[in-house]
Amino acid sequence: MDKQIRQRVSMLNPVHFLAFGFGSGLAPKAPGTFGTIAALPLVAALALYTSLPIYIAITIIASVVGIWICGITANDMQVHDDSSIVWDEVAGMLITMIAVPLSWQTLLLGFILFRIFDILKPWPISYLDKNAHGGFGIMIDDVLAGIFALGGIHLTLFMGWL
Template sequence: MDKQIRSKLSLLNPVHFLALGFGSGLAGKMPGTFGTLAALPLVVLLSHYASLPVYLIVTVMVSVVGIWICGKTAADMGVHDDSSIVWDEVAGMLITMIAVPLSWQTLLAGFVLFRFFDILKPWPISYLDKHVHGGFGIMIDDVLAGVFALGVLHIGLAVI
């Protein structure tokens, strides 16, 4: 991210702080991966201390509010879907781990699967990534990558 765009951001602004994945999106390399890593404590916390309905409510809230958070931050930056905006990765990782029994193995598998689908962007993820704009456009490809990863993870767990 260039200095001019970075100067428009403030981690003291709660909207920017969230959109930047608690600051993880400012990583010099692989901000999406760091944004996904930033989601892991939230996944672990919710998996251990919240019921499935609460986990689902938080995940839906993170995803829906993320549309506004990401759209507002992108507008403030003057750039659509800058790589530093990683709240969509947080939502995608939460989606990936819905109703998954938590262990280091499932957390690692979920992380790898989500990053795989987020980076590869198979159809229809790639179509949405290219054709849907604004906050919804920023969020929807990662939400769908999370759904794909969730499906593969649950299939894998059912087979094992």
């Protein structure tokens, strides 16, 4: 993030703090990966200490509110979908792990699958990434990557491969 953009945002602003994935999006290299890593303790805490309906409700709220969080931060930065905005990765990782039994193996597989879909962006993820705008545009490709990864991890579990 260049100096001019850095002056328009603040980690003291709770919206920016969340958009930057609790600061993980400010990593100089691979901020999306660091944003996904930052989501792992949240995923684990929700999986261990809440019920599935509460986990799903929090995931939906994180995804819907993420449209606003990412949109406000992008507007404040005056840059669409800056790589430091990683709340979409947090929401995508929450989606990936819906109803997945928690273990280090499932967390690792979920992380890998989500990053693959987020980076490669197969259709229709790539279409929405290019054609959706604002906070919705920032969020939707990672929401879909999370849904694809969710399908992949559940297929893996169903087939007994993990």
